[in-house]
Amino acid sequence: MSDFRALDGNQAVAEAMRQINPDVVAAYPITPQTEAVQVFSQFVADGEVDTEFVTVESEHSAMSACVGAGAAGARVMTCTSSAGLALMWEITYIAASMRLPMVMMVANRALSGPINIHCDHADSMGTRDNGWIQIYSENPQEAYDNMIQAVRIAEHADVTLPVMVMQDGFITSHSVERVEVFDDAAVSGFVGPYAANFQLLGASRPLTFGALDFYDYYFEHKRQQVEAFSHATEAVLEVAADFNCRFGRDYGLFQAYRLDDAEVAVVVLSSTAGTAKVVVDDLRAQGIRAGLLKPRVFRPFPAAEIVRALSHVKAIAVMDRSTSFGSMMGAGPLFLETAAAFHVLGRAPQIPMVGYVFGLGGRDISPPDLEGVYHDLLAVADSGDVGDPVRYLGVRG
Amino acid sequence: MVTQTETPTRLTLRELAKKPDRLTSGHRMCPGCAAPLVVKQVLMAIDEPVVVVCATGCLEVATTIFPQTAWNVPFIHNAFENAAATASGVEAAYRSLVRQGKIEDDNTRIVVFGGDGSSYDIGLQSLSGAMERGHRLLYVCYDNNAYMNTGIQRSSATPVGANTTTSPVGKVQAGKKGARKDLTAIMAAHGIPYVAQASPHNWRDLMQKVRKATAIDGPSFINVLASCNRGWRHDPADTIEIQRLGVDSCLWPLYEVEDGVYRVTYRPKVKVPVSDYLASQGRFGHLLQPANQYIIEALQADVDRRWERLLRMAGEV
Numbered sequence: 032m033s034d035f036r037a038l039d040g041n042q043a044v045a046e047a048m049r050q051i052n053p054d055v056v057a058a059y060p061i062t063p064q065t066e067a068v069q070v071f072s073q074f075v076a077d078g079e080v081d082t083e084f085v086t087v088e089s090e091h092s093a094m095s096a097c098v099g100a101g102a103a104g105a106r107v108m109t110c111t112s113s114a115g116l117a118l119m120w121e122i123t124y125i126a127a128s129m130r131l132p133m134v135m136m137v138a139n140r141a142l143s144g145p146i147n148i149h150c151d152h153a154d155s156m157g158t159r160d161n162g163w164i165q166i167y168s169e170n171p172q173e174a175y176d177n178m179i180q181a182v183r184i185a186e187h188a189d190v191t192l193p194v195m196v197m198q199d200g201f202i203t204s205h206s207v208e209r210v211e212v213f214d215d216a217a218v219s220g221f222v223g224p225y226a227a228n229f230q231l232l233g234a235s236r237p238l239t240f241g242a243l244d245f246y247d248y249y250f251e252h253k254r255q256q257v258e259a260f261s262h263a264t265e266a267v268l269e270v271a272a273d274f275n276c277r278f279g280r281d282y283g284l285f286q287a288y289r290l291d292d293a294e295v296a297v298v299v300l301s302s303t304a305g306t307a308k309v310v311v312d313d314l315r316a317q318g319i320r321a322g323l324l325k326p327r328v329f330r331p332f333p334a335a336e337i338v339r340a341l342s343h344v345k346a347i348a349v350m351d352r353s354t355s356f357g358s359m360m361g362a363g364p365l366f367l368e369t370a371a372a373f374h375v376l377g378r379a380p381q382i383p384m385v386g387y388v389f390g391l392g393g394r395d396i397s398p399p400d401l402e403g404v405y406h407d408l409l410a411v412a413d414s415g416d417v418g419d420p421v422r423y424l425g426v427r428g
Numbered sequence: 429m430v431t432q433t434e435t436p437t438r439l440t441l442r443e444l445a446k447k448p449d450r451l452t453s454g455h456r457m458c459p460g461c462a463a464p465l466v467v468k469q470v471l472m473a474i475d476e477p478v479v480v481v482c483a484t485g486c487l488e489v490a491t492t493i494f495p496q497t498a499w500n501v502p503f504i505h506n507a508f509e510n511a512a513a514t515a516s517g518v519e520a521a522y523r524s525l526v527r528q529g530k531i532e533d534d535n536t537r538i539v540v541f542g543g544d545g546s547s548y549d550i551g552l553q554s555l556s557g558a559m560e561r562g563h564r565l566l567y568v569c570y571d572n573n574a575y576m577n578t579g580i581q582r583s584s585a586t587p588v589g590a591n592t593t594t595s596p597v598g599k600v601q602a603g604k605k606g607a608r609k610d611l612t613a614i615m616a617a618h619g620i621p622y623v624a625q626a627s628p629h630n631w632r633d634l635m636q637k638v639r640k641a642t643a644i645d646g647p648s649f650i651n652v653l654a655s656c657n658r659g660w661r662h663d664p665a666d667t668i669e670i671q672r673l674g675v676d677s678c679l680w681p682l683y684e685v686e687d688g689v690y691r692v693t694y695r696p697k698v699k700v701p702v703s704d705y706l707a708s709q710g711r712f713g714h715l716l717q718p719a720n721q722y723i724i725e726a727l728q729a730d731v732d733r734r735w736e737r738l739l740r741m742a743g744e745v
Binding site for chain 1: 479488492493494495497499501502503504505506507509513514515517518519520521522523525527528530531532534536553554556558560
């Protein structure tokens with residue numbers, strides 16, 4: 032039986048971790064992820080999990096210990112944020128290259144400097160090319176559901192890649208909401224037992240992990256990672272279908288909200304999509320055909336599916352809670368990916384598309400801000416003139 | 429539960445010669461390099477199954493060039509600065525999987541190898557953390573006194589005056605400035621159950637220390653002097669003799685710290701002058717010039733002071 036509880040995003044993630052009962056967790060506290068690690072520590076202290084919890088001295092060592100434990104044959108999880116993820120950066124690349132199917136929650140937080148503890152997506156976007164599947168969550172319920180699904184996606188026989196599950200720092204990690212917590216047995220039944228493909232411990236023959244590749248093999252190994260991502264899309268959908276069947280919530284590569292007959296659409300990740308839904312409803316009440324596409328999976332980027340889902344609209348806004356310094360007009364990564372997808376896969380003439388960068392360092396984004404975006408789009412749709420293709424929303428000066 | 433190994437292999441050459449090679453020949457380490465000698469001795473001393481964790485460095489790159497490996501035991505290399513953290517993960521996995529009955533408890537010992545670059549410098553935090561947390565693992569530093577894999581750059585283990593490519597001898601500089609870091613002392617200050625210093629020329633002493641270390645249900649650290657003949661500039665055939673000089677000069681004393689108790693495990697009958705050790709290696713060649721005599725004198729005084737201090741700590745004076 033499910034249980035409905037008042038949990039914030041961190042507590043919901045810790046609850047999922049308790050139910051998944053990983054063999055090893057290695058984690059280091061960092062705002063705003065800390066609470067997840069604290070709550071999980073109590074589960075360890077109370078003997079509610081079988082997990083060996085490695086209280087490392089840094090995030091670099093957290094990810095390093097996760098690699099060691101994962102290679103040893105353990106099911107492994109960790110959590111981090113911001114500078115912690117940046118410090119892990121080198122080893123996240125190795126974890127993915129070693130094809131270790133671990134799961135990491137990232138409570139999205141701006142990167143220093145200046146130091147800032149609030150939400151933006153610079154941290155996870157900075158690791159978007161490191162070989163991890165990336166799943167973004169709108170609210171505590173999604174963070175919980177995504178953690179549970181992430182284990183299956185990571186360990187899927189056609190995938191074996193690590194997975195990051197994102198939630199917005201503070202906005203989601205610290206907001207208490209009604210969360211449906213499934214029965215322990217149902218969760219452990221869903222994730223199932225873990226058997227590594229290769230492991231250091233208990234193996235019938237000694238294996239070498241982390242060998243040196245030169246130009247004669249490195250490229251092929253990188254190509255294999257690329258191919259694993261091409262299978263990951265299918266695996267995400269397969270796991271989502273089973274999740275829906277068992278728990279009755281439907282997940283896909285993205286969520287389309289009132290998009291079918293929309294004339295103008297916003298593409299935005301995570302908690303801002305929740306705000307945008309309210310705005311869509313308000314605009315719909317005024318007779319404006321507004322729609323929303325909330326990507327759930329950013330890696331692998333579901334390019335063809337997103338192009339298909341938006342092919343009927345008259346103007347698109349892609350909103351980034353991070354930027355890519357020195358990119359085309361200072362656009363963010365979600366815009367760049369989406370624009371590239373439409374350029375390669377979209378119909379001609381191109382649908383007018385505007386990129387918005389917003390909310391850096393936790394700058395609030397309000398319903399009127401988003402209404403403004405939709406009104407911008409209506410003007411673009413009317414005139415066919417994009418104007419400024421990349422705009423910074425809510426910034427002074 | 430834990431089964432004790434029946435009769436440990438006696439530390440005699442006759443018995444040890446019968447043991448299978450855990451690091452096979454055919455690896456690409458240089459002739460004369462002490463590191464594979466250290467590895468072979470360490471692994472030969474352990475009768476139980478082992479998992480080897482290795483930091484980036486000569487040992488790693490020269491033994492695991494894909495698709496080949498010289499390791500006949502489970503082996504993992506992760507990165508340069510994180511061997512101890514990686515080993516922490518392996519150890520945590522072992523504890524967890526054994527406790528849950530997912531794997532058999534076969535007394536697996538976890539042994540980490542890192543050079544001085546990965547142990548004294550870039551990986552010191554990772555090493556310190558692993559020691560403090562109390563993982564059951566043996567960390568062996570093969571200390572060749574510099575970053576040899578990248579081409580002989582100074583590390584914090586480089587002795588004063590040594591000529592390296594980043595502490596070169598020049599018109600106004602006579603090699604590396606300042607004394608080396610005493611990592612063994614730093615590890616002893618962690619209060620872990622077992623810390624030792626060893627040298628491969630005294631294989632029985634080294635192997636006995638490995639035996640003690642791996643018998644402990646906790647962290648242990650052994651620092652081993654390991655010449656790199658390319659960096660130290662000596663004939664590959666002289667490696668063992670130069671290690672002996674290092675120990676007999678008391679520059680690299682053989683000792684152990686067991687539960688905080690210091691014991692000198694080898695006391696040279698005749699204390700060789702440090703200059704004999706320096707004269708055996710090209711990296712110190714410039715120190716033999718009269719103008720640099722003061723560096724040798726200072727080093728000799730430092731070695732004497734540290735040796736006397738060690739003897740006092742071991743209750744031998």
